[in-house]
Amino acid sequence: MSRLTVLYFASLRDAAGTDSESVEADAHDLRALYEALRARHGFVLPVERLRVAVDGEFARWDEAPRAGSEVAFIPPVSGG
Amino acid sequence: MTQLDVQATRFALSETGFEIAPLRAALLSARAGAYASFEGWVRDHHAGRAVLGLHYQSYAQLALSEGEKVLAEALERFAIVDARCVHRVGELAIGELAVWVGVSAAHRDAAFAACRYIIDETKARVPIWKRERYADGAADWLHPSPPPVG
Secondary structure: OEEEEEEOOHHHHHHHOOOEEEEEEOOOOHHHHHHHHHHHHOOOOOHHHOEEEEOOEEEOOOOOOOOOOEEEEEOOOOOO | OEOOOOOOOOEEEEOOOEOOHHHHHOOOOOOOOEEEEEEEEOOOEEOOEEEEEEEEEEOHHHHHHHHHHHHHHHHHHOOEEEEEEEEEOEEEEOOOEEEEEEEEEOOHHHHHHHHHHHHHHHHHHOOEEEEEEEOOOOEEEOOOOOOOOO
8 A cells, every 4th residue: 555645627527526535545656546536526527638746756657656656647737 | 918028938817917018029039030929818718509608627736837838849840930829717607818828939830830739739638627617507517528539
């Protein structure tokens, strides 16, 4: 188990009802972590439509969650 | 109107309306014979629905680093002198400036091309999200699907 912080943005933030939370992750990779949180919060967006970032840099879905890290799920962007 | 510290970074987020003139002035150079800019404004409609206003949210840390990366790429790919981009965050009304791109170059072709590259890549990659408020009372975050490949 690793305790880490998850950041939410846009529709994920609305669905989770918070901009961040501390979670105990037992997922083997970041994809599984998202799936677990998706089930908990009812996120509509599938993992294929998101990117993931760890500690402020884009990361790979097959990376293992690291204790103490800050994981951000990035839904499709719409700036401009 | 906020006056941004134009020398600090090439890509910036602004929580308030900002002055364009100092941004443009920072691009002036004896080497530049051309300047191209793009302004994105808040429009009163989207996909046939009347829009009252919008809100931009960002993941600031990653938006700033990814925005800098876009501008560094533009400087590498095109024969330009310098480039800047500023994106608003927070609540915006119809007609407000949402994003500004400015590019200086020796010649206009590179200035236009780099300006286009910067706004396109910013829209596609920089973690900023738009929430539109509609006249019918609804509001939605926009999460566009990527264009089909090929």
